[in-house]
Amino acid sequence: MKSQLQAWLPRIVLAPSFLLILLFVYGFIAYTGYLSLSDSRMLPSYGWVGFANYDRLFGLRHWKTALNNLWIFGLLYIGICTALGLFLAILLDQKIRGEGFIRPIYLYPMALSFIVTGTAWKWFLDPGIGLESIMHNWGWSSFDFDWIKNRNYAIYTVVIAAVWQSSGFVMAMFLAGLRGVDSEIIKAAQIDGAQSWRIYWRVIIPMMRPVFLSSFVVLAHLAIKAYDLVIALTGGGPGRATELPSTFMYSYTFTRNQMGVGASAAIIMLIMIFSIIVPYIYSELRSEKRS
Amino acid sequence: MSQSRSTQSSNRRVWLRALLYAVLLVFVVYYLLPLYVMLVNSFKPLDEIRGGNMLALPDLWTLEPWKAAWSSAQIGVQPTGLKPYFFNSIMMVVPAVALSTLLGAVNGYVLTKWQFPGHGLIFAMILLACFIPFQIVLIPMARVLGILGLAGSTPGLVLVHLVYGLGFTTLFFRNYYAAFPTELVRAAQMDGANFFQVFWRILLPSSGPIIVVTVIWQFTNIWNDFLFGASFADFDSIPMTVALNNLVNSSTGVKEYNVHFAGAILAALPTLVVYVVSGRYFVRGLMAGAVKG
Amino acid sequence: MKRAFGLMATSALVAMSFAANVQAQNVEVLHWWTSGGEAAALNVLKQDLESKGISWQDMPVAGGGGEAAMTVLRARVTAGNAPTAVQMLGFDIQDWANEGALGNLNDVAAAEGWDDVVPGALQNFSKNGGNWVAAPVNVHSTNWVWINKAALDAAGGKAPTTWDELVAVMDAMKANGITPLGHGGQAWQEATIFDAVVLSMGNDFYQASMIDLDPDALGGDTMVEVFDRMAKLRSYVDDNFSGRDWNLASAMVINGEAGMQMMGDWAKGEFLKAGQVAEEDFVCIRFPGTQGSVTFNSDQFAMFDVGMDNDSQKQMASSVMNPTFQSAFNVVKGSVPARTDVPNDDFGYCGKKGMADLAEANANGSLFGSMAHGHAAPASVKNAVYDVVTAHFNGEMSSEEAAEELAAAVADAM
Numbered sequence: 001m002k003s004q005l006q007a008w009l010p011r012i013v014l015a016p017s018f019l020l021i022l023l024f025v026y027g028f029i030a031y032t033g034y035l036s037l038s039d040s041r042m043l044p045s046y047g048w049v050g051f052a053n054y055d056r057l058f059g060l061r062h063w064k065t066a067l068n069n070l071w072i073f074g075l076l077y078i079g080i081c082t083a084l085g086l087f088l089a090i091l092l093d094q095k096i097r098g099e100g101f102i103r104p105i106y107l108y109p110m111a112l113s114f115i116v117t118g119t120a121w122k123w124f125l126d127p128g129i130g131l132e133s134i135m136h137n138w139g140w141s142s143f144d145f146d147w148i149k150n151r152n153y154a155i156y157t158v159v160i161a162a163v164w165q166s167s168g169f170v171m172a173m174f175l176a177g178l179r180g181v182d183s184e185i186i187k188a189a190q191i192d193g194a195q196s197w198r199i200y201w202r203v204i205i206p207m208m209r210p211v212f213l214s215s216f217v218v219l220a221h222l223a224i225k226a227y228d229l230v231i232a233l234t235g236g237g238p239g240r241a242t243e244l245p246s247t248f249m250y251s252y253t254f255t256r257n258q259m260g261v262g263a264s265a266a267i268i269m270l271i272m273i274f275s276i277i278v279p280y281i282y283s284e285l286r287s288e289k290r291s
Numbered sequence: 292m293s294q295s296r297s298t299q300s301s302n303r304r305v306w307l308r309a310l311l312y313a314v315l316l317v318f319v320v321y322y323l324l325p326l327y328v329m330l331v332n333s334f335k336p337l338d339e340i341r342g343g344n345m346l347a348l349p350d351l352w353t354l355e356p357w358k359a360a361w362s363s364a365q366i367g368v369q370p371t372g373l374k375p376y377f378f379n380s381i382m383m384v385v386p387a388v389a390l391s392t393l394l395g396a397v398n399g400y401v402l403t404k405w406q407f408p409g410h411g412l413i414f415a416m417i418l419l420a421c422f423i424p425f426q427i428v429l430i431p432m433a434r435v436l437g438i439l440g441l442a443g444s445t446p447g448l449v450l451v452h453l454v455y456g457l458g459f460t461t462l463f464f465r466n467y468y469a470a471f472p473t474e475l476v477r478a479a480q481m482d483g484a485n486f487f488q489v490f491w492r493i494l495l496p497s498s499g500p501i502i503v504v505t506v507i508w509q510f511t512n513i514w515n516d517f518l519f520g521a522s523f524a525d526f527d528s529i530p531m532t533v534a535l536n537n538l539v540n541s542s543t544g545v546k547e548y549n550v551h552f553a554g555a556i557l558a559a560l561p562t563l564v565v566y567v568v569s570g571r572y573f574v575r576g577l578m579a580g581a582v583k584g
Numbered sequence: 585m586k587r588a589f590g591l592m593a594t595s596a597l598v599a600m601s602f603a604a605n606v607q608a609q610n611v612e613v614l615h616w617w618t619s620g621g622e623a624a625a626l627n628v629l630k631q632d633l634e635s636k637g638i639s640w641q642d643m644p645v646a647g648g649g650g651e652a653a654m655t656v657l658r659a660r661v662t663a664g665n666a667p668t669a670v671q672m673l674g675f676d677i678q679d680w681a682n683e684g685a686l687g688n689l690n691d692v693a694a695a696e697g698w699d700d701v702v703p704g705a706l707q708n709f710s711k712n713g714g715n716w717v718a719a720p721v722n723v724h725s726t727n728w729v730w731i732n733k734a735a736l737d738a739a740g741g742k743a744p745t746t747w748d749e750l751v752a753v754m755d756a757m758k759a760n761g762i763t764p765l766g767h768g769g770q771a772w773q774e775a776t777i778f779d780a781v782v783l784s785m786g787n788d789f790y791q792a793s794m795i796d797l798d799p800d801a802l803g804g805d806t807m808v809e810v811f812d813r814m815a816k817l818r819s820y821v822d823d824n825f826s827g828r829d830w831n832l833a834s835a836m837v838i839n840g841e842a843g844m845q846m847m848g849d850w851a852k853g854e855f856l857k858a859g860q861v862a863e864e865d866f867v868c869i870r871f872p873g874t875q876g877s878v879t880f881n882s883d884q885f886a887m888f889d890v891g892m893d894n895d896s897q898k899q900m901a902s903s904v905m906n907p908t909f910q911s912a913f914n915v916v917k918g919s920v921p922a923r924t925d926v927p928n929d930d931f932g933y934c935g936k937k938g939m940a941d942l943a944e945a946n947a948n949g950s951l952f953g954s955m956a957h958g959h960a961a962p963a964s965v966k967n968a969v970y971d972v973v974t975a976h977f978n979g980e981m982s983s984e985e986a987a988e989e990l991a992a993a994v995a996d997a998m
Contacts, residue, residue, distance in 0.1 A: 009486045010405035024454045025420040028431045104567045111562035113515040120325040128824040149826045176577030238826040254655040256967045266427040365623040367644035437663035522659035526641040537618040540647040
């Protein structure tokens with residue numbers, strides 16, 4: 001009897017978390033799926049309309065802009081943060097004097113809420129008062145940096161600010177990974193006469209695979225939820241040029257009283273996210289099991 | 292690595308080191324710039340901000356914006372500043388962080404040391420929960436909180452943050468415990484330790500680093516959350532970020548940027564302190580497992 | 585929906601039995617008036633209620649001109665935890681009333697004779713199915729132009745009264761080397777100008793296109809002309825306009841960097857706060873071609889259904905409608921009172937002008953809800969209009985395309 005209980009105990013202990021997730025995540029996703037097929041406008045309502053909301057969604061120009069922007073933003077953001085984080089971590093791992101001073105500086109942006117750092121960035125990127133005008137004052141009059149005002153480039157300014165916020169965190173993760181590498185391996189490679197960049201490229205970076213997974217999970221999660229950032233920095237403008245699915249969803253669900261369309265946008269977005277993340281997590285977990 | 296280099300190349304090495312420091316410093320500037328803008332302008336009178344260069348130091352230093360943001364700025368009907376909301380946030384953050392960390396630890400323990408058929412699927416499902424966009428949970432969550440009688444209360448907010456923090460805390464602890472030698476666990480079991488005793492005596496005492504990581508992560512996220520705080524709080528449980536938003540985002544009034552920046556830094560102070568003070572343990576904690584597979 | 589509300593009511597009861605500080609005599613107020621002047625003005629109301637023994641529980645949520653507060657409201661109502669009173673604009677009030685969520689203020693309205701003193705165009709929003717559900721606090725009018733006096737003098741000195749005169753003044757300002765039009769490139773600001781331009785095509789056209797949403801008016805030649813004028817105005821804006829907050833645009837006019845700004849009456853506060861005097865440092869006029877007509881938006885306190893005992897709610901509504909409060913609040917807020925019988929002694933030059941314009945427009949039937957501010961059409965239509973106007977203003981389409989797109993987008997949003 002006692003051993004019976006012992007056998008079930010792990011499952012019982014895990015159960016509350018699992019049930020919470022089941023209800024509050026998967027249950028809510030199912031509920032949203034249902035709303036997306038309903039005629040909900042201001043509050044949920046349960047009249048069945050089939051796929052009309054999806055029809056409507058894909059007829060909207062901004063939705064296409066939002067999807068495009070998510071691709072641009074997501075790829076650049078995750079790519080640059082990972083590359084920059086790894087690069088800075090390798091630099092910081094060279095027995096740097098003052099590491100204890102530099103590290104928190106790289107890390108602190110993650111601690112701030114974008115409700116206001118967005119304002120600081122908005123000023124800085126504004127050609128009238130920010131970088132461009134400073135460069136002009138310093139005599140570099142041909143300097144041109146008006147991306148935030150240009151609807152073809154504004155999304156890249158969102159990337160710049162987002163990278164600022166999270167790349168330090170990724171750096172910390174890689175730094176930890178590098179510190180965890182067995183120094184014997186490096187010594188052995190050095191004895192073989194390999195150059196240090198080669199050691200990094202051939203030996204150490206491949207060992208960082210779990211760090212890539214963790215940072216991918218963290219960054220993908222932040223990219224999908226990027227909302228405050230866009231609102232504070234560009235408000236979705238110029239025009240609607242920096243709309244992301246998260247801002248789109250929010251505006252249709254809550255300010256435009258078209259909850260059905262908002263829900264269908266959410267479902268499409270979830271399908272996209274899961275179709276990228278599920279295979280990735282699956283392959284990582286499998287390779288982990290093998291090793 | 293540098294010790295192993297021969298002395299002939301020391302010239303080249305000095306040069307490389309200089310370059311290395313230069314690059315690191317460039318990034319120091321990049322990361323500090325927005326904070327610098329906020330700090331400098333928080334000490335200027337409003338007229339100077341309107342007219343002046345945003346990078347320039349104040350001509351006239353003033354502490355008024357800071358005082359205003361903390362204790363006299365208009366957040367609601369009464370000019371209270373951010374002060375009263377600070378406490379509300381603490382009341383919400385502390386239990387939410389503690390509970391989600393504890394549950395994450397237990398989950399990680401079960402998922403690595405007491406694996407049962409289907410544990411991989413369950414982990415994947417918990418992990419995927421990290422990716423749900425918060426906008427879609429607002430309405431159903433409000434309904435559930437209403438049914439539970441937790442609407443507009445601090446316990447309700449704690450529940451919400453607990454649920455949506457579980458994915459990350461479980462991920463962190465699972466990865467950490469995966470690297471923990473299973474032999475030690477088995478040995479303790481042989482000695483007759485039960486499920487909880489193993490956790491309590493063997494794993495928890497060596498979980499310091501990962502607890503630091505998890506607490507920092509959760510503290511930052513929950514402290515900075517706006518959407519849940521605004522939607523599920525009542526007049527007497529409004530958290531700091533909502534108050535800050537009220538200060539900054541007023542629609543048709545005069546925008547006092549200096550007060551806004553001062554307020555923003557005040558609101559971020561607890562997380563900043565946590566980062567700076569525990570930064571060293573943070574990397575150590577990440578090193579110890581959060582990033583290991 | 586009914587069953588859902590039943591369920592909510594039950595859960596609300598449960599919630600209430602847990603809440604420690606629920607007494608009969610209090611009001612919880614959800615609003616987004618958090619800037620210094622606004623909140624101070626609201627404090628007048630709070631003190632008035634407290635003198636009657638009603639405690640005020642403050643629930644401010646700022647952001648997006650009330651958008652954040654409306655999101656919060658939805659969560660609150662879904663949770664069965666609705667606030668007592670909520671600051672609301674235009675169609676939101678009707679939407680909530682149609683959901684059956686609002687209370688009834690008929691007793692107090694009848695006792696105090698609101699029907700006689702509140703302009704009819706406002707009553708369309710404060711009443712639902714003939715019942716008073718909200719108490720209007722103010723009327724903002726949106727078709728104002730704020731001009732730097734010195735810049736105007738340098739450009740001929742005569743305030744423009746027609747479109748052609750406006751263009752002439754702006755050309756002169758441009759020749760004088762300043763930005764003629766200080767503007768912030770946010771959708772709602774562009775829509776605010778758009779409202780005024782549509783109205784300048786005539787009251788009938790505004791009624792047909794913005795309120796009746798007549799497809800012929802929305803997609804017709806007059807609308808093409810409206811968009812042409814928007815494009816013309818765009819040419820007087822500096823290159824750096826996009827994303828700029830409206831008050832920074834006001835600052836440009838105050839500094840003389842820009843000649844004028846087209847913005848609602850809340851801009852007045854920025855000028856006064858900068859120590860400027862009406863008619864000496866700045867000039868307030870109606871958008872050329874819209875004299876005698878007013879587009880408005882009105883903040884109201886919608887009262888949620890709190891069951892039988894809504895005495896404190898009625899007290900609050902009564903205090904809101906009190907002429908003394910209406911005067912005190914609106915002097916600070918920059919708007920004008922929501923009732924036409926309030927003395928104008930405490931108001932400044934532009935405020936008095938605004939009150940006179942409102943009374944005149946009300947009498948002539950030329951008082952219209954503002955599209956840009958959610959008083960002409962429901963939120964979905966409003967945002968569809970925003971999309972087109974802002975896309976056109978940012979050069980994404982020609983005027984013909986914009987008119988066509990406008991008709992299509994509005995039809996699609998209804």
